Amino acid sequence: MHMADALISPAVGGTMWAVTAGLTAYSAKKIGADLNERIVPLMGVLGAFVFAAQMINFTIPATGSSGHLGGGMILAMLLGPHAAFLTMASVLAVQALFFADGGLLALGCNIFNLGFFPCFVAYPFLCRRIVGANPSAGRILAGAMLSSIVALQLGAFAVVLETVASGISELPFTTFALLMQPIHLAIGVVEGLVTAAVITFVWSARPEVLHVAPGREAGRLPMKKVLVGLVAIAVLTGGVLSWFASTHPDGLEWSMLRTAGTEELSGHGSAAHAALAGIQEKIALLPDYGFRATPGGSGAGSREGESWPDINAGRSVAGIVGGGLTLLLAGVVGIVLRRAGQAGRSRPTPER
Amino acid sequence: MSHHIVELKNLEFAYADGTPALRGVSFRIVHGESVGLVGANGAGKSTLLLHLNGCLFPVGGTVQVGDYPLTRKNVDDVRRRVGMVFQDPDDQLFMPRVFDDVAFGPLNLGLPRDEVESRVHGALRQVGADHLAERPPYKISGGEKRAAAIATVLSMSPDILVMDEPSSGLDPLSRRQLIELLRRFRHTKIIATHDLDLVLDVCERTIVLNGGRVAADGPTAEIFRDEALLMANHLEKPLRMQPLAGC
Amino acid sequence: MSGAGQALGSLNGLDGLGRADAPALRVDPRAMIVTTFLFIAVVSSFDKYDLLGLLPLVLYPVSLMALGRVSFRRIARRLLVASPFAVMIGIFNPVFDGRIIAELGPLAVSGGWISFASILVKFLLTVSAALLLVEICGFDAVCFGLGKMGVPRVLVSQLLFLKRYIHVAADEAARMVRAHALRSFRRRGMSFRVFGSLCGQLLLRSLDRAQRIYNAMISRGFSGRIHLLRERSVRGGDILFASLWIGFFLLVRLYNIPLWIGTLVLGSLA
Numbered sequence: 125m126h127m128a129d130a131l132i133s134p135a136v137g138g139t140m141w142a143v144t145a146g147l148t149a150y151s152a153k154k155i156g157a158d159l160n161e162r163i164v165p166l167m168g169v170l171g172a173f174v175f176a177a178q179m180i181n182f183t184i185p186a187t188g189s190s191g192h193l194g195g196g197m198i199l200a201m202l203l204g205p206h207a208a209f210l211t212m213a214s215v216l217a218v219q220a221l222f223f224a225d226g227g228l229l230a231l232g233c234n235i236f237n238l239g240f241f242p243c244f245v246a247y248p249f250l251c252r253r254i255v256g257a258n259p260s261a262g263r264i265l266a267g268a269m270l271s272s273i274v275a276l277q278l279g280a281f282a283v284v285l286e287t288v289a290s291g292i293s294e295l296p297f298t299t300f301a302l303l304m305q306p307i308h309l310a311i312g313v314v315e316g317l318v319t320a321a322v323i324t325f326v327w328s329a330r331p332e333v334l335h336v337a338p339g340r341e342a343g344r345l346p347m348k349k350v351l352v353g354l355v356a357i358a359v360l361t362g363g364v365l366s367w368f369a370s371t372h373p374d375g376l377e378w379s380m381l382r383t384a385g386t387e388e389l390s391g392h393g394s395a396a397h398a399a400l401a402g403i404q405e406k407i408a409l410l411p412d413y414g415f416r417a418t419p420g421g422s423g424a425g426s427r428e429g430e431s432w433p434d435i436n437a438g439r440s441v442a443g444i445v446g447g448g449l450t451l452l453l454a455g456v457v458g459i460v461l462r463r464a465g466q467a468g469r470s471r472p473t474p475e476r
Numbered sequence: 477m478s479h480h481i482v483e484l485k486n487l488e489f490a491y492a493d494g495t496p497a498l499r500g501v502s503f504r505i506v507h508g509e510s511v512g513l514v515g516a517n518g519a520g521k522s523t524l525l526l527h528l529n530g531c532l533f534p535v536g537g538t539v540q541v542g543d544y545p546l547t548r549k550n551v552d553d554v555r556r557r558v559g560m561v562f563q564d565p566d567d568q569l570f571m572p573r574v575f576d577d578v579a580f581g582p583l584n585l586g587l588p589r590d591e592v593e594s595r596v597h598g599a600l601r602q603v604g605a606d607h608l609a610e611r612p613p614y615k616i617s618g619g620e621k622r623a624a625a626i627a628t629v630l631s632m633s634p635d636i637l638v639m640d641e642p643s644s645g646l647d648p649l650s651r652r653q654l655i656e657l658l659r660r661f662r663h664t665k666i667i668a669t670h671d672l673d674l675v676l677d678v679c680e681r682t683i684v685l686n687g688g689r690v691a692a693d694g695p696t697a698e699i700f701r702d703e704a705l706l707m708a709n710h711l712e713k714p715l716r717m718q719p720l721a722g723c
Numbered sequence: 724m725s726g727a728g729q730a731l732g733s734l735n736g737l738d739g740l741g742r743a744d745a746p747a748l749r750v751d752p753r754a755m756i757v758t759t760f761l762f763i764a765v766v767s768s769f770d771k772y773d774l775l776g777l778l779p780l781v782l783y784p785v786s787l788m789a790l791g792r793v794s795f796r797r798i799a800r801r802l803l804v805a806s807p808f809a810v811m812i813g814i815f816n817p818v819f820d821g822r823i824i825a826e827l828g829p830l831a832v833s834g835g836w837i838s839f840a841s842i843l844v845k846f847l848l849t850v851s852a853a854l855l856l857v858e859i860c861g862f863d864a865v866c867f868g869l870g871k872m873g874v875p876r877v878l879v880s881q882l883l884f885l886k887r888y889i890h891v892a893a894d895e896a897a898r899m900v901r902a903h904a905l906r907s908f909r910r911r912g913m914s915f916r917v918f919g920s921l922c923g924q925l926l927l928r929s930l931d932r933a934q935r936i937y938n939a940m941i942s943r944g945f946s947g948r949i950h951l952l953r954e955r956s957v958r959g960g961d962i963l964f965a966s967l968w969i970g971f972f973l974l975v976r977l978y979n980i981p982l983w984i985g986t987l988v989l990g991s992l993a
């Protein structure tokens with residue numbers, strides 16, 4: 125359920141980046157204040173562990189299909205929320221940069237969906253409370269199961285909200301939600317089982333490594349503060365998200381753009397103002413907004429995209445010819461650059 | 477120079493799960509000595525080495541390095557004198573490039589940039605690994621990794637070199653190169669290993685550990701001649717000392 | 724999510740071509756990061772029906788591949804692995820949006836197909852731009868660049884550690900899976916229970932390794948902060964690189980160049 129760049133608008137992507145950046149800075153500060161330098165190599169190695177574990181496929185009981193680990197809950201149970209969040213962020217960043225999973229604009233969304241919910245919601249509010257200071261196999265199973273399901277449900281729902289708010293996919297909200305939530309219920313059950321199996325194994329061999337282990341009572345003290353902070357963040361992000369969901373698409377206009385809308389322009393008169401508004405309209409980082417509105421358009425901001433409004437065969441042909449030539453041109457430039465690079469590189473360079 | 481001594485008095489240690497790993501180890505190593513620490517798997521060699529620079533602290537007894545008894549307060553001074561080369565170079569080379577790994581210690585010492593660079597290049601040259609500086613550690617061979625790992629501690633100019641199984645996982649040629657390298661160092665050396673041939677080449681003194689206790693301590697040649705002692709400690713006479721068939 | 728699993732082979736290419744010794748294209752990672760982000764922002768800001776206007780942006784990845792001597796296949800393979808989610812979601816567009824918005828002689832094209840195509844093009848552009856960032860600068864340099872741009876140190880060192888130990892962990896996992904496969908003769912993957920203990924084992928080894936690395940770090944004076952000796956100042960060339968590309972992106976964003984070319988060509992033919 126990695127979000128992809130191609131499916132989100134810059135406004136949604138940017139907002140989620142900002143939220144994620146805030147959470148990252150907060151987590152980094154928390155870890156810095158902990159003075160537990162041991163956590164530095166631990167986070168790195170556990171991030172690599174999640175990667176390696178994701179490469180192993182297992183057979184899902186009773187279905188015959190195969191699945192693999194997500195890892196967010198395991199990280200949270202071993203590292204605690206802040207370090208786990210940063211570790212998850214690093215795993216997702218590497219996936220985006222190397223494996224083309226997701227993308228850079230969507231990275232903020234992905235870190236939020238797959239990192240925030242397990243580390244800052246499911247772990248502190250469910251898992252940690254259920255498993256408690258005296259873990260047992262049963263408690264670990266219950267905690268891991270419930271929190272994995274909740275984390276994945278919230279994550280999947282966030283994917284739906286982010287996609288719908290972006291307005292690039294035509295999937296209606298309810299259809300998409302009905303598609304995503306049940307699938308992720310199943311994934312959550314499997315993730316819960318795997319998490320419980322792995323954590324139980326480690327707990328029986330090395331009980332002291334669990335973040336919820338008995339020796340960690342001290343870590344439970346500032347719970348109230350953490351709670352208040354988390355609720356604040358949740359309310360804030362929830363607010364932002366619902367604002368997007370409820371005001372889309374017209375609400376996505378920036379107020380500046382709204383006041384400079386095409387219809388009102390003639391009334392204002394100023395040529396400079398008109399030119400400026402034209403540019404603003406063209407560079408608006410908001411898909412779905414009627415860019416390049418033509419005189420026949422029904423007005424900016426309406427849901428029916430205006431970028432290709434008039435069915436005009438001549439225009440379409442020109443588009444196809446021009447599009448083909450553009451691609452050809454880009455290809456030629458690429459070949460020329462490559463040739464030039466090779467010719468200019470007569471000096472032998474080391475191959476490794 | 478008395479401040480290069482290593483002295484253990486009745487050192488005891490047990491792991492968190494209750495495993496007693498050291499049960500009263502005492503010895504004294506003076507400046508310039510090369511000491512081989514041998515013994516079966518689980519004899520406590522690695523555990524002992526971890527006490528020499530404060531990765532572990534004694535449960536009983538004392539450790540003294542130079543003028544400092546090992547305590548949590550002066551552990552930094554102890555670590556500066558003791559260069560520890562761990563068994564798996566992958567644990568020791570954790571930075572993006574070999575250069576960064578060799579510079580890691582000097583930078584932590586707060587040395588100025590020029591000094592750090594000259595130390596890095598000096599250390600790499602000493603182990604014959606100048607050409608590895610820019611390479612990422614996971615892309616070099618086992619022998620090169622070992623050399624780089626040794627360079628990471630040489631750059632801190634330690635008085636005492638401590639190594640855990642330095643020849644494990646090396647092919648014969650890399651192993652030979654390592655032995656030559658170790659013979660050149662003038663440092664006080666403590667080398668834990670199963671490789672008795674290496675001990676024979678590099679160390680004039682040998683300490684045999686068994687079950688967390690010192691089973692023997694003396695000149696290498698003498699100890700390796702005592703077949704009964706070696707047998708009792710799950711060790712085997714170095715190949716070179718075994719009578720060859722037909723000779 | 725399955726990308727990582729299938730891309731085990733590409734682990735070897737993890738640090739890209741941007742080695743410090745012989746980069747084909749020498750750009751400061753900060754300039755490259757800024758350019759990449761703006762490119763992605765511009766690409767995704769295009770209207771979903773504006774497939775045509777998007778096309779000139781192809782020039783960016785194409786020239787980077789040429790200048791950086793990155794092979795097309797290297798990028799294409801990873802794009803293929805990652806494409807399912809975008810395709811899966813995008814394929815619904817033709818279903819829900821059947822409004823005809825273009826006609827080509829007898830062929831009527833619905834908005835859904837055009838927006839689906841533009842999702843695919845956007846996917847290709849944004850993801851290849853991200854991959855090229857790392858291919859050209861190298862992962863380490865990108866991390867250092869991020870650090871200099873204000874990303875918290877903990878995260879930067881976390882990224883470097885993660886990359887350093889991916890190989891080690893993947894090797895360990897591969898060895899364990901092989902050992903398991905040799906002893907279990909059913910070829911049908913790994914049972915759930917075995918996976919749990921195998922993963923647990925892998926996790927225990929990782930915890931041990933973390934402890935040993937920590938020992939190695941404190942042995943060399945580590946006290947919570949990783950210092951790095953690597954300075955690179957942004958040069959005029961880097962600023963020029965970024966400004967030229969950003970200028971090009973804005974140009975493409977403001978004017979529908981393909982439409983203009985097409986009209987021009989057709990006009991001169993007539």
Ligand SMILES: Nc1ncnc2c1ncn2[C@@H]1O[C@H](COP(=O)(O)OP(=O)(O)O)[C@@H](O)[C@H]1O
Pocket residue numbers: 491492493495496497515516517518519520521522523524
């Ligand atoms: N991290 C650990 N936790 C518990 N026991 C350990 C640990 N490391 C080593 N031991 C135990 O301590 C004893 C000594 O081990 P070690 O010092 O590694 O021996 P050697 O290096 O000589 O093979 C062994 O019995 C071993 O099982």
Ligand SMILES: [Mg+2]
Pocket residue numbers: 521522523640
């Ligand atoms: Mg050992």
